[in-house]
Amino acid sequence: MDRVLGGVRKCVAGGGRAPGPVGESDRGRIASGALPGWVFAGLLISTLVLAFDRPHWRWGLGAGVVLLGGVCCLRAWPLTDRVAFIDVGQGDSSLVVGRGNGPRVLIDTGGRVTFPRAAWQERHYAPGITFNVLPVLRYHGIQRLDAVFISHQDADHMGDLPGLLAAIPVRRVYVGAGMAANERLQRAVAQAPQPPIVTELQAGQQVRIRGMTFQAHHPHRPGTGTNEDSLVLTAQIHRRRFLWLGDLDKAGERTILKNPALAAEVIKLGHHGAATSTDHALLAALQPRLGIISAGRNNRYGHPAPATLHTLRQAGVPWLSTAEMGYIEYIGPLWGHDYWHTAMDWSK
Template sequence: MNPGFLLLVGLELVALSFTIFQANKFSQLIVCLLIFGYLLTLLYFKYKKQLKVFLAILVIFVGYFLLAKKGPDQPNLNQPLIIYPDQVKINDDFLSGQGKIGKQPVSLAFKIRENEANALKDDQILILHNVQADIQEIDGPTTPGQFNFKKYNQGKDIYWQLKIKNYQAMIKKPNFSEQIHILRSKIQNYFAQFPQNVRFLASEMILAQNPTDETKTILENYRDLGVIHLLSISGLHVGLYTIVIAAFCTLLKRTEVETVIICSIFLLIEVLLSDFQPGFVRASLSYILASFFNLKKIPLAAGDRLGLAVLIHLLIKPKLFFSSGAILSYLLVFGLELTNNLSKLRQNIKLNLLINPVLLFSFYRINILTILYNMIIVPVFNYVLLPLTFIAITLGKFLPSIVDMIEKLFLFIMRIIEMIANTKLGMLTFGQLKWWQAIFLLLVTVVSILLPSLELTKLRLKYWVVVSYLIIFIQIHFPLYGQVTFIDVGQGDSILITTPFKRKAYLIDTGGKVSFGKKKSQPQVNRITLPFLYSQGIDHLDGIFLSHQDADHVGDLGPLLDQIKVKKLYFAKGLTDNPSFRKRIANHTNQIKLVPLLANDQVKEGGLVFNVVYPFQPGLGKNEDSLSLYFEIAHKKWLFTGDLDRNGERKIMEHYGLKVDYFKLGHHGSKTATDPEFMKKLTPELVFISSGRNNRFGHPHPETLQTLQALNIPALNTQDSGTITWTYSKFGPSKFTTFLSRKNK
C-alpha cells in the first residue's frame, strides 16, 4: 500500500462525517463537498490502484453514517429503564445523569427514593418498571455562545430526556458486559474517600470525569492557562502508561510481544473506564496499531497510522466529531506530523496556530502565553502531580498520612496555578469565529505549514494568517452595528446595549435564578450571559443598570462582577440602604463606581443618553421603586421599567407623556403588570416579554396577551424566540433577529 493512502482516506472520512452530520446550511454543505471533492481528486490521481478499496470503504461509511444520522424514535416506557450507578449523580434526593431503555440511552432527571438512592450508592444496577414520565427532546441553546447540550448529547446518541414522576424499582443482577459499570462505580466511591485535590486528579486521570461542582474552578484555571489538555487523558498519558508498564515488563524479563499485549490490555481497560474519552481512544488506537505493524515488520507511515486510527474510531463512534475534544485531539496529532521537522519552539507555535480556529469557534477566548505556561506546568504535572496521584490512590488506604502530605503539596501547587490564572495574563477575549472563518484560517494555516516558502503577492502565507486574524479581530471588536439584545436568561431580565465602532457595552439587569428549596445550581450568568458576551468579544462592561433588588433581575450580579470588569453600577437612589443589595456588592465597592439615580437624571456615555424617568424618590429597591430608563437609538425610542407597578406607570405618563417604538413589558407579562391605559398612551409598535419556559408563575398571563391583542400590539417573548436582538447601523436598516428562528422580524 502506497504511503499516504490511509491518511487521505482518513481525511476523506472526516470530511464525509462533517458533510452528513454537521452541514446544516446549504453553504456549509457546499464547502464540505468542495473539500471532499478536492481530497477525492488527490486520491484519484495519486492512488489509482487503491481506488476500488477506497470506494468500497466509502460506500460502507456513507450507509453507516446515514443510519447513524437518523435519531431514535421516542423511547417506549413499556420497556424497563436501566440505571447504572456510574452514570448518575445524586444530590440530596435528586438524581441526574443517563439511563438506558432497551439499547437507547436517555437523559434522566427526577426525585429518587431513599432505598433506590442507597442501592446506586452501593454500586447496584437499578431496573425501573411501570415508569410514568414526561418525555422531552433535549433542548438546544437559546442564546448565542451558549454551550450546545443538545449536540453534546447527540454525540452520545442521547436525544430524549425523561422527567420521571413515578416508578417501580428492583435491583438488576449485572451481566458480563455490565461489570464495567460496577467497576467504574466502585472506583468512583473509592476516590470519593480521598481529599479534594487528590480525588479531582484521580477522577480526571482514570475516569475522565470531574467528580464535583466544587472543583470546577480547578478546571477553569487550567483552561484559562491553555493547559486543559493535561487533565484530559490523551496521548500524553498513553505514552506515560506504556513507558511505565514497559519498564516493569523489562524488570520481569518479559518479551516484546508480551509487553505489547500487557500494554494493549491495560489501554483497552482504561478506554472502558474513561467511557471512551476521544483523546485516549485515539492515542490507544495509535499505540496498538503501531505496535502491531512493528511486530509484523510491516512498514506503515505515522500519517497512515493516524488515518487508520480515525477510520476505526469512526466505526466505533460515528458522531465522533460532535466533540470539540475529538477534533482538537486529531488536529494536534495531524499537526505533529506536519511539523516534525521543526524545532520544539517553532513546532509549538505552529501547533497553537493550528488549533486556534477550533478554540475560537468553540470557546471564544485563548491565552497567547499558552506556550510559556505549558513549559512551566507540564513538567510539574508529569513529574509531580501525575506520579503522586497514583502513589496516593495505590497506598492511600494503607498509609493515610502519605495522602495527607500529598494533598498539602497538591493544594500548594493548585493555589499557585490559581494565582497565575487569576492574573488573566495573556488571556485574550477574541470572540467567536464564524464557521467559514474557522475553516478558512485552518486551511490557510495548514497550507502555510505544508508550503512555508510559498509567496503570494510577495507576502509569505504566515503573514496572511496574521493579517486574517487581525481583520477578523477588528471586525468583532469594532463592529459596524450596535444592538439591543434581550438575553434569554429564563425567568428574569438581562438586556445588552452596545454601540457601533468604538464599542460601548451596557447591561440592564443581570438575571438570576429565584431559589426554591435547598438545591443550588450554577449561576445562570456562567452558562448564558458570560459565554454570550465572550462570543461577541466583550470582556468588560461600561455600565450595568440595576432596576431593583429582586433575584431574577440582580441575582447574578455578584458572580458577574467576580468574572468581568464593570466600570459603573447605576441604580435607583436608596438601593444601597437595602441589606440584601449591600451584601451582593460587598466585595466589589472598591473597584466599581456606584451611581445612584432619580427621575430627571441623565447618563450620557458612548453617544447614548439614558433618561431616568422613575423613581421620583429614594426607595429600598422593591418593585414599586424600579429604575426606569427611556432612550433613543437610531431614531427608535425605547422604554424599560423593570417590574414597576401600575401606579408607577401612571406617574411616568403624568410627568413625561411618553410615546415609544419599543417597550419591555413589566414583570415578565404578569396579570398585574403594565396598565392597558398606559399601553394605549405609549403606542409601541412592538413589545418584549422576558419569561422562562414552563415557569411556575404562568407568565406571560393570558389576560396580558389578550390586552396586547385587543390593542393590536405584537409581542416577542424570549420563552418562544430565545434571545432577541435588534441591530442598527449607519449603513443599513435596523432589524430584529430571534435566535431560535433566525428569521428577521
C-alpha cells in the same frame, strides 16, 4: 427565521402592526460564546510562522491574516448598534452595545428565585450567569462593562450580580434612589475584585455613556428597591427608542406617563408580562411598535399572563418573548436597515 425577521422588520418600520406574537413557538437556543482573544492570537502567530517558512503560501496566508484581523476588529469595534434581550429563564437581563467605541451596558443580570425547601430537596446549581449572560458577553467580545443598571432588588433581576462582578470588571452600577443601602447590593460590590462605583438615579436624571444617553423616568422618590420602586429607563439606540420597565406595576406606569416627553417604540414589558403590569393607558399613550417579554419557559407564574397578551392584541402591539424565542437581538443599522434576530431554530 425569515418570517420572524420579515414580520418584525415590517412592524418596526411602520409598515404593519398585526397584533399577536411574532413568529411561532419553539425551543430557543443561546450562543455559546465566540473564540476568546488568546485563540485568535495563537492563530495569527501560527499563520505568520507558516507564511515565512513556506514562501509559496505567503499570499494565501497573508489574506487569512487580514481576514482574521478584520474579525477581531469587528468583535471589538462593531459597525452596528445592538440590543440583546438575553434568555435568562424567569428573569431579566438586557445588553446594549454601541457601535465602534460605544457603550457596553447591562440592564439587570438575571438570577434564580429560590423557595424554602427541606434539606433533602436542596440542589446545588452553578450560577445561571455562567450559562447565559457571560457567554453572550464573550460572543460580543466584551471584556469589561461601562455600567450595569439594576432595576430593583428581586433575585431574578440582580441575583447574578455577584457572579458578574467576580467575572468581569464593571465601572459603575446604577440603581434606583434609595437602593444603594440594600445589603445584598453592598455585599456584592464589596466582594468584587474591582468594586464598581454605585450611583443612585431617580426620575429626571440621565446618564451619558460614550455618546449614548440613558434617561431615568422612575422612581420619583427614594425607596427600598421593591417592584414599585423599579428603575425605569429609556435610551435612543440608532433610530429606535427603547423603554425598560423593570417590574413596575400599572399604577407606576401611569405616573411615568405624566412626563410628556416619554416616548418609546420598543417596550421591554414590566414584570415579565404579569397581569399587574402593561396598562392600557401606557400602550395608548406610547403606541409602541413592538413589545419584548422576558420570561421562563413553563414558569410557575404563568407569565406572560393571558390578560397581558389580550391587552397587547387590543392595542395592536406585536410581541417577542424569550420563553418562545430564546435570545432576542436588535441590530441597526445594517446595510441601511434595522434587523431583529432570535435564537429560534426554524430547521425543526
